[in-house]
Amino acid sequence: MVYRFRVILDNDTEEDVFRDLEIRETDTMEDLHNIITQSFGFDGMEMASFYISDAQWNQGEEIPMLDMSEGGNEVKMMSTTLIKDVVHEASPKLIYVYDFLNMWTFFVELAEIVDEAVGTDYPNLMFVHGQIPDEAPEKLFEAEDDDNFGDDTDLGIDDYEDLDFDENWN
Incomplete structure (x- = not known):
């Protein structure tokens, strides 16, 4: 079977930027990474990760290029994880981050x-829409309320001494 994906750049530009591609379900997540980078014109030499996502695009389990885990933790790696083992009709969404310095998302x-399809080479870039900008779109992270970090108290950063932490909190 062949999976058809739409890969959309998370950006705030006037024009939508996306690619439609096909890849075999038995290919690896690294193969998916390679066609995504090629279809958007990247050289593929930067670090990248996939994140399993829910219906609201919340970031879940990471599937990295390289194992950066410490001490025997089992991590799904792009090179050894099949697409069909991660993506399916019940879990159809992923977040892909390329180049952690620029955070192309x-x-x-x-x-x-x-x-x-007989005679089709896979992976296959089916459709291209929009040009990728010269620089990754900026991500703005804003706190709800800078004075008290979004909580309902009147505590500020300098009021930590008034908090009654248990002596053995860790």
Whole structure:
């Protein structure tokens, strides 16, 4: 079977930027990484990770290029994880981050699952829309209320001494 994905650049530009691509369900997440980087014109030499996502695009489990875990922790790696083991109709969304310095962020969504077409080479770039900007879109992270960090108290950063921490809090 072949998975058809739409890969959308998370950006605030006037024009939408996305790619539609096809890849075999038995290919690895690294193969998916490679076609995404190629289809957007990246050299593929920067670090990247996929994150399993829920319906609201909340970031979940990471599937990195390289194992950066400490001491025997089992981590799914791009090179050894099959696409069909991560993405399916019940879990069709991924977040893909390329180049952690610039934070190119993409929403990857399974559009459909189809039979292989005779004579088609996979992975296959099906459709290109929009040009990727010269620089990654800026991510703005804003606190709800800078004075008290969004909580309902009147505590500020300098009021930590008034908090009654248990002596053995850790």
